[in-house]
Every structure is written in C-alpha cells, then in structure tokens.
Amino acid sequence: MPSPPSRPVHYDFGPGAMASGPADRRAPLPPLALADLEAPGLVEGSTAVVYRLAYADARQLRPYSQARWSQPPAQLVQQRLRDRLGQRRAVLTADSGAAQARAAGKLPTVLRVELEEFSQVFTSATESAGLVRLRATLAEPAATGETLLGQRVFIVQRPAASADAAGGTRALVEATDQLAQELVQWLEQLGR
Template identity: 75%
Template sequence: MKTIKTIAAGACKTSAIAVFAAAFLAGCSALPSPPSRPVHYDFGPGAMASGPADRRAPLPPLALADLEAPGLVEGSTAVVYRLAYADARQLRPYSQARWSQPPAQLLQQRLREQLGLRRAVLKADDGAVQAREPARGNKLPLVLRTELEEFSHLFTSPSDSAGVVRLRATVVELTPAGESLRGQRVFIVQQPAKSADAAGGVAALAAASGQLASELAAWVEQVGQ
C-alpha cells in the first residue's frame, strides 16, 4: 500500500508540473510580440547602364538649387496617403513604411540624374560664384528652382489610388542687374498604384517622380533656348 501511495503521489506531482508548464507556455504565447521594424523605400537603383552616345551638341550647364518642400513636413521620411473620399485634407502616415531619405532629397536626386543626361548640372552656389566673377567672360548658367507641393498616395476609393507628385519649377537668368525670369510651370503627375498599400503607393510615387523628371528636363530645354 505504501508503494502504491508513493507512486500516486509522484504521478500527481508530475501532473502538477505539466499543468504549470502548460500554463506558463500559454502565458508566454499571450505576451505581445515585439513590433516589426518599418520597411524603408527609395526610388530604386536608377540607371544600371549608360545610354547610347548623343551626337547632338551638349546643352549648356544648368545650376540646380536645392529643392524646397513647403507642402511637406520638414525632414519627415513618412510615407503618407490621403483618402479623397473621406477627408482629402488629412495626411495619414503608413505605420510600417518609411522613405530612406526625405522625399524632397529623393526627388532632387532623380531630377539631377535626369537633367545630367545631356548637360552639366551645377549646384546653385556654383552658379552664384560665376555670377560674382564677370571677368571670366563666360555666359552665366540658368538657375532652376523647384518647390515640391504634393507628394502622396491618393485614394479616390478604397480600391483605386495613385501616386501624386506636384512640383513648381522656375527658371531664372542671372544678369548684372539681378535675376530675370525665363519661365515658370507647375507639373502634376499621377501614376496608378497596383495595390492599395504602402508598397503600391511607393512604386506609384517613384514612377510619377521619374515621369515628372523627364517632363521637367524637356521643358527646361525649351526654356533655355
């Protein structure tokens, strides 16, 4: 009898340990998992190979000023969207998506790459230096100033959306008497998003930025003639 009681006691003890272990594991599984890290996006690697040689004469140099972004939160890398069917005035950030740099910097880089395909692109400071040295006798480069007014993933319905980029561009000529306006234009480009999420919005905005850069380069070429 003593042996039977000992075995029963041991079995109860083992069963209690098993129940405690199961409860402990269940408690651990109920704990909140650590938050996932946001995904970072940019516009892609850009051109992977040099294009064919252009037999036309290269275009004159252009001074590109730093892109200003009065319509965006300064320094923010959030990927933002708007719900046009709810409240189009409200900017909403995706919680798990970020740009690798502020959008203004990414777009500035894309503009520089596109403009640089057929001309030397200088910094605006470089143009200012030349302007202070008229003795050189060189024609001063035109200056391109840009303002990014809109850069968002716009939803017209829960399933239909597009990447929207709106940019104001101004070209001025530096003269001894000051600046002379050569042209100003607002570019608005929309590219449909393939999915109603951050990844779809990012791809659409990257495509819209590339198209805008091409249109801007063609316009600057016309203005500079």
C-alpha cells in the first residue's frame, strides 16, 4: 500500500520576545507610524520558503517543495519590526496614526519599509546563510507632503546551521531579529 504524500512543514518566527530581562527603564520614544511593509522583490502573498544557489545561478529563486511560512514573509517581518519598535514607543499603523494625530494636532513620523530580499543563499551544496535586505525610509508628515528625514538599506546575513529549510528559516529569523535591532539603533541615531 503506498504511503500518503508528506505534508508541507510550516514555519513562523516563533513566539517573539520573551520577558526575560529587566524592563527598559529609559524614557519612551515618540510614537511612530509604521506603514504597511512592501515587498517588491517577493511574490505577493506567497508563503514559499525560497533559496538561491549562488554557486550555480544566483538569479534564480527556488522554492522548497515541502516548506512554507505560516504567513507571507512580508507580514512576518512587519510583525517582528512592530514588536521590536514597540518596546519603547507606541507603533501605529499609518492610517490609525493619522487619525489619532489629527485629534492630537500632530502627525507622527512615518517609517516605510521595503523588503527587497528574504531568502536562503547557498554558496556551496553544504554552506548557506539567511539573507534579509530591506530599505527603510523615515519621513515627517507636513501640510505640503512629507519631509525626508533619512533612508538606509539594511543587509544582514546569518549562517544556516543546516543546508535545508529548517536551517534556512532559523537563519532568516535570526537575520530579521538582527536587522530589527539595527533599525531601532538607526532611528535612535536620527533622534526619532
């Protein structure tokens, strides 16, 4: 009797930050409106875990046949950024931020993020890394439009512990966490 087909394994970013250390006692930062994350380099709505064979053809994205994200990567990354940014400030959606700010009389600074790369990159058949690249743009809303406060491209690679989807997804989560920390530091350097 033939065995039933195997079902895809679903991955997410885990439970998120756990309350493991002392609370951050620094003064809270001003609210920030986080616009919906755009992912021009990814297939919209796809939950496939993808990889590249840099040693064969780095231009080709390949999906693992039996591995999926629980949500599209853009949604997972946006939630992780919201969690990390929200540790010291109120993080609003662009729509709710505008509505709340109209009542208060001041619009919050807007952070726009584009996820340009989110894949496992193999440099050989046994060596790979999770690669996350995003572009962050910070703007101050004004009556006549927006004033650009800063823009930066963040690129983070984390080595995968194994040359498979499990190793790749773990490396991508670690890279996203590191990138979120770098984004927070960049915003603080800009005084935002």
